[in-house]
Amino acid sequence: MTPAIELAGVSRLFGPVHALDDVSLSVAPGEFFALLGPSGSGKTTCLRLIAGFDRPTHGKILLDGEDVTAIPPFDRSVNTVFQDYALFPHMSVAENVAYGPKVRGVAEPERKRLALEVLELVRLAKLADRSPAQLSGGQKQRVALARALINKPKVLLLDEPLGALDLRLREEMQIELKAIQQQVGITFVYVTHDQGEALSMADRVAVFRDGRMEQLDSPRELYVHPRTAFVARFVGSANVVDGELAKHITGAARAFAIRAEAIEVIAAGAPVPAGALSCEGVLEDLHYHGATSRWHVRTDAGPILAAVRPEGAAPIATARGCRVRLAWSRESLVPLADT
Amino acid sequence: MRAIAKFLYGRRGYYLALLLLPPLLWLGTVYLGSLLALLMQSFYAIDEFTARIVPKLTLETYRQLVIHPANVDIILRTLAMAAAVTVTAAIVAFPIANYMARYASPRMKAFFYVGVMLPMWTSYLVKVYAWRLVLAKQGILSWFLDQLGLLPALDAALATPVIGGPSLASSYLGMFIVFVYMWLPFMILPLTAALERVPQSLLQASADLGARPGQTFRNVILPLALPGLAAGSVFTFSLTLGDYIIPSVVGAPGYFIGMMVYQQQGTAGNLPLAAAFSVVPIILIAIYLSLAKRLGAFNAL
Known part of the structure; x- marks a missing residue:
C-alpha cells in the first residue's frame, strides 16, 4: 500500500x-x-x-x-x-x-x-x-x-x-x-x-x-x-539510572530506565521480596495525587529516584527526611542505548 | 495629596469628572463650539444692499448655494477630485502598506516609516510650490519624461479635455498628482496598521484550504484591511475636500470648495455663504461614512 x-x-x-x-x-x-x-x-x-x-x-x-x-x-x-x-x-x-x-x-x-x-x-x-x-x-x-x-x-x-x-x-x-x-x-x-x-x-x-x-x-x-x-x-516520566547508582544496583555501569510505578516503597530495613533489587534513601518530597502518591527519594548513592505508591499500600512513615527502602524486580529494568 | 487620593478612592464619579473636565472643556469650546458657530452662521444671510449679516435664521444662503450652477459646479468638481485622489491613493498605498506590514524586516520597516513620514515634517507650502516647479513646462518631470522618450505620452495626456491643459502645472492632472502625493501618508499609515493586525495564520489557513494568492487577497486580506482603508480614505477625502492652497497654486483656474470658503469669508465678505460652503464637506463625509458602514467596512473591527 x-x-x-x-x-x-x-x-x-x-x-x-x-x-x-x-x-x-x-x-x-x-x-x-x-x-x-x-x-x-x-x-x-x-x-x-x-x-x-x-x-x-x-x-x-x-x-x-x-x-x-x-x-x-x-x-x-x-x-x-x-x-x-x-x-x-x-x-x-x-x-x-x-x-x-x-x-x-x-x-x-x-x-x-x-x-x-x-x-x-x-x-x-x-x-x-x-x-x-x-x-x-x-x-x-x-x-x-x-x-x-x-x-x-x-x-x-x-x-x-x-x-x-x-x-x-x-x-x-x-x-x-x-x-x-x-x-x-x-x-x-x-x-x-x-x-x-x-x-x-x-x-x-x-x-x-x-x-x-x-x-x-x-x-x-x-x-x-x-x-x-x-x-x-x-514519554514515561521514568527514572534514568547510570553511573555509581547503576553500578551499585546491577554491578555494571550501563544506564537503564525504570518506571516510577515499578518501584515499591517499603519501610527502611524491611525485608526485600525474593529476587528483587533494592536500595535505601531519604524521602525528600511527596506529592499526593489521590489514587497514587509520588515519592522522591534521595538514594544513598546520590541521585533522586521517583516512585509511585498506590493509595491502598500498607502505611509507612511519610515525613520528609525519613529513611525508606526502594525495591523493584530485575525485569522492570530497561537497558538504554545512551544517557 | 494623600488626603485627596483617599477622598477620591471609591468615588468613581468625581474621579472620572476630574479626569475628563479639561479635555471636555477643550473639545467642547474649541471644537464643537466653533463648529456650532459655523453652522449657525450658515443659517444667516447677508443683506444684498448693506452687505451686512442679518442674524435671523433662514435657509436663504443654502438656496443661494444650490441655485447657482457655478456653486454646484464647484461642489461637483471638488467631489470628483476628492474621489479620484482617494481611489488612487488607496491603490498606490496598498502594496506599500502590505510590504511594510508583512514582508519588511524591522530595519526596513523603520526606514519605510521614516520615508513615509519625512515629507510631513516639511512645510506644506514649500512642498506645494516645489511641485509647481517640478510640474512646470520646462520642469524636471517633463525633462525626465523626455529622457525616457515619453514626452508624446505627456502631450497626449495634456491634450485630454478637462484634465489636460497647457502644462502639468496648470492642469487638473497636475493638481491631482500633487493631491495624491500630499495625502498618501495619511492612507499608508492606517492601512499598514490594519494589515499588521491580520495574523499570518489566517493567510496560511486560506492557502491551506485551497485558495490561490489572488483569492486569499479578495476573501481575507481585503475585507480585513477595510477598516484601515476606510480610515485612510476619510483622511484623503476630507483633506482634498477642504484644501484651498493646492488648487490655488497648482492647476487649472476652476474653483474648489476650499478656495470658495477662503474667498467668501475674505474678499467677498459673505461669511454665511463661506459657512454654508464649509458645511458641504461635513455632509459629504457623513454620507461617505454611513455608506462605508452599510457596506460592512467596520464589521471586522
Missing part, C-alpha cells in the same frame, strides 16, 4: 541551525500518527513542511506517492487545524466552514449544504450563523476541524489543537477527535508536546528532540521499551 505521507531524508536549516535534521518516516493511510516532543524539537517544522508553508532544505516529501516538495499549499490535498484555530473573523461559522468549497468554485447552495453536514458531524449545526468571536475555545476548535474536514483531505494535520483548552475539555476533545478520525477514516498527523495525549490517541508516535527523530513506535512500545534516556524520561 502506498504510504499517505512519506518523508525521505528531510532537513530544514535556518542559517546554521538544523530545525529538522535528516528525518525519514512514512505514515500509513488512515493512521493516527503523533509527532511528540518538547518545544523547539522540530515537530511543528515537520508539520509545516508537510502542509507546504515551508520548504525543506534537503530531502523529499511524498503525499500518496506523489512528490509534493515543490507544490504550494493550495494545491496539496492536505488540510491543517491551527493551534490558534485561525478562523476568519469577518465570516460566520458556516462561511468559515464553506471556505474550502467556495475557493474551489462550488456554488452557494451546495456549499452551504456541505457546511451544515460537516457542522452536524462536530455537533455545531445550531451555531452556523454565529461569528467566531461569539464561540468558546472548544467550539472554535470544532469549527476549525469542520473547516478542514469539509475538503475531504487525504491527510489532516493538527498543530497542538487542544493546547489552548482546559484539562477537562481537552480530555473530552481527545475522545471526540479519535471518534471522528475513525468515522471519516482520514489520516491524522497530530503534533503535541503532551505525552499523555500522544499515547492515548495515536496508533504510532514519533518522538522528536533537537530536530531529530529519537524513536518511532507504538505508544506501548515507547512506554515499555524506550530506547534512549530522553524517550524514557519524556
Whole structure:
C-alpha cells in the first residue's frame, strides 16, 4: 500500500541551525500518527513542511506517492487545524466552514449544504450563523476541524489543537477527535508536546528532540521499551539510572530506565521480596495525587529516584527526611542505548 | 495629596469628572463650539444692499448655494477630485502598506516609516510650490519624461479635455498628482496598521484550504484591511475636500470648495455663504461614512 505521507531524508536549516535534521518516516493511510516532543524539537517544522508553508532544505516529501516538495499549499490535498484555530473573523461559522468549497468554485447552495453536514458531524449545526468571536475555545476548535474536514483531505494535520483548552475539555476533545478520525477514516498527523495525549490517541508516535527523530513506535512500545534516556524520561516520566547508582544496583555501569510505578516503597530495613533489587534513601518530597502518591527519594548513592505508591499500600512513615527502602524486580529494568 | 487620593478612592464619579473636565472643556469650546458657530452662521444671510449679516435664521444662503450652477459646479468638481485622489491613493498605498506590514524586516520597516513620514515634517507650502516647479513646462518631470522618450505620452495626456491643459502645472492632472502625493501618508499609515493586525495564520489557513494568492487577497486580506482603508480614505477625502492652497497654486483656474470658503469669508465678505460652503464637506463625509458602514467596512473591527 502506498504510504499517505512519506518523508525521505528531510532537513530544514535556518542559517546554521538544523530545525529538522535528516528525518525519514512514512505514515500509513488512515493512521493516527503523533509527532511528540518538547518545544523547539522540530515537530511543528515537520508539520509545516508537510502542509507546504515551508520548504525543506534537503530531502523529499511524498503525499500518496506523489512528490509534493515543490507544490504550494493550495494545491496539496492536505488540510491543517491551527493551534490558534485561525478562523476568519469577518465570516460566520458556516462561511468559515464553506471556505474550502467556495475557493474551489462550488456554488452557494451546495456549499452551504456541505457546511451544515460537516457542522452536524462536530455537533455545531445550531451555531452556523454565529461569528467566531461569539464561540468558546472548544467550539472554535470544532469549527476549525469542520473547516478542514469539509475538503475531504487525504491527510489532516493538527498543530497542538487542544493546547489552548482546559484539562477537562481537552480530555473530552481527545475522545471526540479519535471518534471522528475513525468515522471519516482520514489520516491524522497530530503534533503535541503532551505525552499523555500522544499515547492515548495515536496508533504510532514519533518522538522528536533537537530536530531529530529519537524513536518511532507504538505508544506501548515507547512506554515499555524506550530506547534512549530522553524517550524514557519524556514519554514515561521514568527514572534514568547510570553511573555509581547503576553500578551499585546491577554491578555494571550501563544506564537503564525504570518506571516510577515499578518501584515499591517499603519501610527502611524491611525485608526485600525474593529476587528483587533494592536500595535505601531519604524521602525528600511527596506529592499526593489521590489514587497514587509520588515519592522522591534521595538514594544513598546520590541521585533522586521517583516512585509511585498506590493509595491502598500498607502505611509507612511519610515525613520528609525519613529513611525508606526502594525495591523493584530485575525485569522492570530497561537497558538504554545512551544517557 | 494623600488626603485627596483617599477622598477620591471609591468615588468613581468625581474621579472620572476630574479626569475628563479639561479635555471636555477643550473639545467642547474649541471644537464643537466653533463648529456650532459655523453652522449657525450658515443659517444667516447677508443683506444684498448693506452687505451686512442679518442674524435671523433662514435657509436663504443654502438656496443661494444650490441655485447657482457655478456653486454646484464647484461642489461637483471638488467631489470628483476628492474621489479620484482617494481611489488612487488607496491603490498606490496598498502594496506599500502590505510590504511594510508583512514582508519588511524591522530595519526596513523603520526606514519605510521614516520615508513615509519625512515629507510631513516639511512645510506644506514649500512642498506645494516645489511641485509647481517640478510640474512646470520646462520642469524636471517633463525633462525626465523626455529622457525616457515619453514626452508624446505627456502631450497626449495634456491634450485630454478637462484634465489636460497647457502644462502639468496648470492642469487638473497636475493638481491631482500633487493631491495624491500630499495625502498618501495619511492612507499608508492606517492601512499598514490594519494589515499588521491580520495574523499570518489566517493567510496560511486560506492557502491551506485551497485558495490561490489572488483569492486569499479578495476573501481575507481585503475585507480585513477595510477598516484601515476606510480610515485612510476619510483622511484623503476630507483633506482634498477642504484644501484651498493646492488648487490655488497648482492647476487649472476652476474653483474648489476650499478656495470658495477662503474667498467668501475674505474678499467677498459673505461669511454665511463661506459657512454654508464649509458645511458641504461635513455632509459629504457623513454620507461617505454611513455608506462605508452599510457596506460592512467596520464589521471586522
